């Protein structure tokens with residue numbers, strides 16, 4: 001019997017990457033006097049690595065062989081990430097990023113039906129609570145029984161750890177839950193934890209490999225703007 005819905009955040013609840021996280025990283029780089037600038041296309045490549053700190057390190061390794069790392073590089077990355085979180089949560093506080101189509105309706109209907117809601121994401125906890133507060137409802141964070149986020153587990157998606165941690169906190173088996181994801185890293189994490197997974201794609205993820213998905217959809221749909229079933233369309 002279905003007991004709980006588990007949601008990824010970035011790309012699934014809201015399209016946060018291109019116009020949210022990306023400009024927040026760039027603002028942090030400028031603040032620290034770095035000539036790093038992530039455009040929309042490059043950012044798509046950087047999304048291969050989940051987690052903001054991990055993504056900055058990946059950028060330096062892969063794209064900036066010219067950059068001379070200071071001895072305290074890890075500390076610099078941590079400071080940059082704090083600044084990035086500040087810029088990002090400021091943007092969210094201005095109501096800067098709406099939820100994706102159908103998300104609020106599904107959350108409301110699931111609650112009304114007595115389903116438990118949870119979050120499993122690699123993003124920083126403050127980012128999740130800010131999005132839920134400003135884009136869902138003032139008490140939006142309270143709608144969720146468990147918010148599994150960020151560095152709470154060391155191995156980020158595509159590792160299943162964050163989903164396993166959330167399931168443990170919920171005291172539920174994977175068969176009792178359904179996960180919602182938007183990316184290949186995300187579905188690998190959810191499937192790795194044994195979860196059935198519905199995928200809603202976005203601009204950055206529509207060409208990803210969603211092997212094992214229960215369904216791949218354009219979005220969750222709204223009255224008058226139904227979702228499209230992308231996996232079925234591919235096979236037809």
Ligand code: XBP
Pocket residue numbers: 008009010011017021049050051052053084120121122123124127157183185186
């Ligand atoms: C989301 C991410 C996150 C955000 C940035 O992946 O990769 O890293 O881009 O978050 P998923 P932080 O949707 O698969 O969880 O900067 O707070 O780490």
Ligand code: MG
Pocket residue numbers: 008009010011012181182183186
């Ligand atoms: Mg995601």
